[in-house]
Amino acid sequence: MKTQLNLACSPPFDFNKCLNALYRSTDEILYQVIDGSVFRLIKLENEYIPVALTGRGNEIIIETPQSLTPHQTEQLKQYVGRWFDADRDLKPFYALVESHPKLAHLSSQLHGLRIMGIPDLFEALCWSIIGQQINLSFAHKLKRRLVELYGEKLTWKEMDLYHFPSPEKMLTIDEEYLHNHQQFSRSKLKYLKNVAQAFVSGNISHQRLLTLPDFESKQALLTSVKGIGVWSANYALMKSFGAPKAIPFGDTGLTQALFNLGLIDDRKNEDAIRAFFKTMPGWEAYTVFYLWNSLSS
DNA sequence: GTCCAGGTCATCG
DNA sequence: CGATGACATGGA
Numbered sequence: 001m002k003t004q005l006n007l008a009c010s011p012p013f014d015f016n017k018c019l020n021a022l023y024r025s026t027d028e029i030l031y032q033v034i035d036g037s038v039f040r041l042i043k044l045e046n047e048y049i050p051v052a053l054t055g056r057g058n059e060i061i062i063e064t065p066q067s068l069t070p071h072q073t074e075q076l077k078q079y080v081g082r083w084f085d086a087d088r089d090l091k092p093f094y095a096l097v098e099s100h101p102k103l104a105h106l107s108s109q110l111h112g113l114r115i116m117g118i119p120d121l122f123e124a125l126c127w128s129i130i131g132q133q134i135n136l137s138f139a140h141k142l143k144r145r146l147v148e149l150y151g152e153k154l155t156w157k158e159m160d161l162y163h164f165p166s167p168e169k170m171l172t173i174d175e176e177y178l179h180n181h182q183q184f185s186r187s188k189l190k191y192l193k194n195v196a197q198a199f200v201s202g203n204i205s206h207q208r209l210l211t212l213p214d215f216e217s218k219q220a221l222l223t224s225v226k227g228i229g230v231w232s233a234n235y236a237l238m239k240s241f242g243a244p245k246a247i248p249f250g251d252t253g254l255t256q257a258l259f260n261l262g263l264i265d266d267r268k269n270e271d272a273i274r275a276f277f278k279t280m281p282g283w284e285a286y287t288v289f290y291l292w293n294s295l296s297s
Numbered sequence: 298g299t300c301c302a303g304g305t306c307a308t309c310g
Numbered sequence: 311c312g313a314t315g316a317c318a319t320g321g322a
Contacts, residue, residue, distance in 0.1 A: 128303085135302040138319060185317045187305075229305050253303050292303075 001067035007060040007077055009086040012094075014112025015055020018084060021116050021293050027140035029147045029162050030123075041154055041161040042079055044072040048163055050156035053080065060084060065156065082119040085242050090114070093283045097290075100279065102261045106290045115289045118239040121206045122199050123164040125222070127239075128232035129191045138183075145182045146173070170196035191227025198225050206240070215245045238285045247277055247284050257291040 016036065023033045031040035037054045049072070052063045062080055081087060094107045118124035130146070131139040150173055152163040165173075170192055178184040198204040204221060212218045215237070222233035231250045238246035248254060255267045264272040280287045 129305095131302095132304040133302065133317080134304095134319065135321070137302095137321085139303080141319095179318090183318060185319090187317060191305080227305070231304055235303075248303070251303050252301085 003062075003064045003066065003068050003073070005062040005073065005077060006056075007062060007080055007084075007086060009058050009060060009084060009114070010089045011058045012090055012112045013058045013086075013114065015060065017110060017113040018055075018116060021113055024296075025137060025140040027137065027144045029140075029144040029151075030164060032159055032161070034159075039156070039159055039161060041152065041163040042076060043152075043163055044068065044075045044079075047072070048152050048154055049076075050154060050161050051076065051080075060086070079119050082242070083117050085114040085117055088114065088242070090286075093286050096280060096283055097287075102263055103287070106294055110290055110293055113290070113293060115238070115242055115286060117242060118236075120164065121204075121209070121236065121240045122167055122195065124236040124240040125195045125225075125228060125232065126164070126170070126192055128235045129188055129195065129227055132188070132232065142182070142184060142188075146178070146184075149173075149178075149182075167196040167199035171200060187227070191225075194225050194227050209241070215243060218243075238288065242285060244282050244285050247273070247288060249273065251288075253292055253295060254288055257295055261291075 019033050019036065019038060022028075022031065022038060031038050037052050039050065039052050041048050042051050043049075049064050049066065049068070054061045054063075060080060062076060064076070068076065094111070097103045097107045118127060127143065130142050134142075147162045147164060150165040150169050152165075154161050173189065173192070175186070175189045178189055179186055195204075202208075204225070209218050209221065212221065218237060219230070219233045222228050222236065223230060228236075229250075231248045234246040234248045235251075237243040238248065249270055255264070255273065258264045258273060258276060259267050263276050266272060277284045277287070
């Protein structure tokens with residue numbers, strides 16, 4: 001039994017620009033972008049379900065090959081909504097960007113693009129660790145190997161779809177093998193297990209972060225894990241919660257973009273970056289995401 | 298060969 | 311405290 005759902009996005013919304021932002025690497029393993037659609041495996045009530053998304057106007061069409069319980073349907077809509085940041089009204093953001101001479105081009109270049117999130121907090125944190133200090137193409141290769149070895153796999157329409165490993169599974173990874181044969185550094189492996197342990201113990205969870213009162217306490221909880229620094233914590237908060245204040249300080253791509261646009265004079269001066277973001281209140285994360293994507297498109 | 302990538306931690310002085 | 315080195319590897 002097939003299921004089809006429609007999810008409305010707050011306009012302006014451009015599904016193809018979102019797909020373009022998703023299509024970062026041929027080594028991406030957690031979803032596949034093919035002919036205007038994106039396919040991925042989504043966990044709903046402990047069941048791994050293949051899902052296809054396509055765009056139609058301001059809506060995302062969600063399809064799965066099987067029928068869903070009402071609760072699964074709700075979970076699926078929430079997942080896709082958070083993945084595409086569907087509820088955010090971008091009009092105030094564009095008004096702000098267009099009033100800024102050095103940023104105005106972002107509005108026309110990327111109109112309708114939304115922050116492509118990572119709804120699963122554990123996955124977001126692990127991805128931030130994998131991406132630390134190496135180039136993105138290498139990071140994608142490492143993630144692919146980890147997921148192929150330890151993730152969940154399901155074949156649909158002759159596509160191999162994978163889901164990121166659970167925290168429990170991550171605790172079982174073979175560090176010697178991944179270090180000796182899959183090019184992982186020992187520190188990354190240790191950090192991945194630290195995060196997994198924090199989730200298994202319940203010290204960190206999506207739900208727990210939601211109960212914390214402010215951005216600073218969420219950041220403090222995440223950085224209490226060895227391996228999660230300010231950059232990783234803010235990256236994950238941005239990708240998993242859409243937190244506007246989550247600026248990934250120290251990010252080379254971000255400082256590069258700000259420097260290139262003449263918005264800061266000194267790449268190492270974090271105060272200058274803070275001063276710039278004071279001019280984008282409430283839209284810090286969107287500004288970062290747009291700057292990243294403006295580099296590669 | 299050198300430098301640096303969507304950094305972080307341990308170990309100094 | 312701030313500075314420095316290690317970490318893994320590939321591409322410019």
